[in-house]
Amino acid sequence: MEVELTSEEERFKQEVRRFFAEDYPQHVITKIASGQRLAKDDQIAAQEALNRRGWFGVGWPAEFGGPGWTSVERYLFDQELERAGAAPIIPMAVIYIGPIICAFGTPEQQERWLPDILESRAFWAQGYSEPEAGSDLASLRFRADRDGDEYVLNGTKIWTSGAHWADWIFCLARTSREAKKQQGISMICAPLDLPGVEVHPINLIDGSHELSRVTFDNVRVPVSNRIGEEGNGWHYANVLLKNERLSYAHIGAKWRDLARVRSLAREIPAGGGRMMTDEPLFAARIARVEARLAVIEMAIVRSLREEPSMEAAAALKIACTECAQTITELFVELAGRNRAPMLDRFAADWSEAAPLVPAFGPAGVQSYFFERAQTIYGGATEIQKHIIWRGLARAQG
Ligand SMILES: Cc1cc2nc3c(=O)[nH]c(=O)nc-3n(C[C@H](O)[C@H](O)[C@H](O)COP(=O)(O)OP(=O)(O)OC[C@H]3O[C@@H](n4cnc5c(N)ncnc54)[C@H](O)[C@@H]3O)c2cc1C
Numbered sequence: 174m175e176v177e178l179t180s181e182e183e184r185f186k187q188e189v190r191r192f193f194a195e196d197y198p199q200h201v202i203t204k205i206a207s208g209q210r211l212a213k214d215d216q217i218a219a220q221e222a223l224n225r226r227g228w229f230g231v232g233w234p235a236e237f238g239g240p241g242w243t244s245v246e247r248y249l250f251d252q253e254l255e256r257a258g259a260a261p262i263i264p265m266a267v268i269y270i271g272p273i274i275c276a277f278g279t280p281e282q283q284e285r286w287l288p289d290i291l292e293s294r295a296f297w298a299q300g301y302s303e304p305e306a307g308s309d310l311a312s313l314r315f316r317a318d319r320d321g322d323e324y325v326l327n328g329t330k331i332w333t334s335g336a337h338w339a340d341w342i343f344c345l346a347r348t349s350r351e352a353k354k355q356q357g358i359s360m361i362c363a364p365l366d367l368p369g370v371e372v373h374p375i376n377l378i379d380g381s382h383e384l385s386r387v388t389f390d391n392v393r394v395p396v397s398n399r400i401g402e403e404g405n406g407w408h409y410a411n412v413l414l415k416n417e418r419l420s421y422a423h424i425g426a427k428w429r430d431l432a433r434v435r436s437l438a439r440e441i442p443a444g445g446g447r448m449m450t451d452e453p454l455f456a457a458r459i460a461r462v463e464a465r466l467a468v469i470e471m472a473i474v475r476s477l478r479e480e481p482s483m484e485a486a487a488a489l490k491i492a493c494t495e496c497a498q499t500i501t502e503l504f505v506e507l508a509g510r511n512r513a514p515m516l517d518r519f520a521a522d523w524s525e526a527a528p529l530v531p532a533f534g535p536a537g538v539q540s541y542f543f544e545r546a547q548t549i550y551g552g553a554t555e556i557q558k559h560i561i562w563r564g565l566a567r568a569q570g
Pocket residue numbers: 298299300301302303304305306307308309331332333334335384546549550551552553554555556
């Protein structure tokens with residue numbers, strides 16, 4: 174579904190397209206296209222190019238160094254970034270905590286943290302989940318005990334994305350024990366190089382070290398590192414989670430990947446002299462995902478005009494993440510099909526019939542594995558369904 178654009182918006186879209194073609198580090202695009210992981214320096218080069226143009230703090234108001242875009246402009250920017258195959262913006266600093274600092278931080282915090290994010294001097298991590306508090310986040314036990322002008326942090330955060338690159342972490346911490354577990358939680362930020370903080374990498378099924386377990390042993394931070402009021406962290410956490418769930422749309426990337434599936438399928442034999450694009454079951458699967466994606470895109474476009482509810486954000490999170498997973502399944506299916514005709518059952522020496530690994534195979538399989546996590550992080554699918562059910566129950570009295 175095309176968003177109807179004013180001439181001003183159309184001009185903006187062309188300007189963004191030109192930026193990614195001419196002013197953005199092309200080695201980053203090439204690396205991504207060939208399925209390689211980006212190094213931190215690549216990410217910084219990409220961020221610096223965006224920041225030079227004033228486009229890194231997406232979603233931030235102009236007074237804090239953001240582009241101050243309308244939601245349509247933001248949507249067009251995201252579409253063009255993904256269409257160009259540029260590096261996704263690492264969300265923890267810019268998309269998650271940045272807007273919270275803009276909205277709820279003190280002027281001192283805004284001055285201390287926001288420019289470092291924009292200038293790529295500080296990477297951030299999100300310290301929400303704990304070993305016994307994932308879906309049931311409010312049962313978190315990470316403690317911040319007040320001692321004069323400081324908090325003393327103790328506990329463990331887990332599944333912390335990007336902690337190995339991060340300089341800071343924003344944590345949900347229990348500052349008091351209340352009758353209701355959602356109360357008495359505060360949002361507290363800590364540098365990751367303080368004495369008592371340890372980052373332990375976790376190996377993932379796709380071979381990466383994206384995630385870590387982060388332990389805190391009597392780590393002292395000033396009270397001025399708390400964002401917002403003490404005990405009100407659950408509110409900020411939920412504002413952030415809604416932004417997080419809406420950030421999983423990646424419509425441009427999904428269309429780009431589906432187009433790639435179609436083009437690969439035209440070259441991969443399905444047996445019987447047909448290509449995979451003509452194989453009825455596979456063709457139907459592609460068509461089903463395309464139809465689903467068109468519906469999701471329509472809902473996303475609608476959400477640009479009116480602020481979606483928590484329940485709508487939950488529904489979109491389910492739809493977008495399941496759709497992304499289905500697309501990775503199509504890549505794996507194609508990689509497997511590519512091998513099948515190479516195997517000759519009558520070959521005397523099977524090693525001669527060694528299957529060829531198609532160029533897109535390794536990256537396709539890795540993203541298949543990694544994207545399993547999409548329906549877990551940011552709140553698992555079952556939890557999103559619970560949010561929708563609760564909203565419906567409330568609406569029905
Ligand atoms: C790749 C990846 C990156 C992540 N990055 C971060 C990060 O940067 N920072 C961070 O804080 N966290 C991060 N997480 C953690 C993520 O938010 C949690 O994994 C998620 O909230 C689920 O919690 P859990 O792993 O403890 O699973 P559990 O809560 O133990 O859930 C296990 C299963 O039980 C189901 N379940 C649980 N409760 C219910 C219920 N009441 N009803 C029905 N079903 C239920 C869940 O849906 C799930 O399928 C990341 C996770 C992954 C996989």
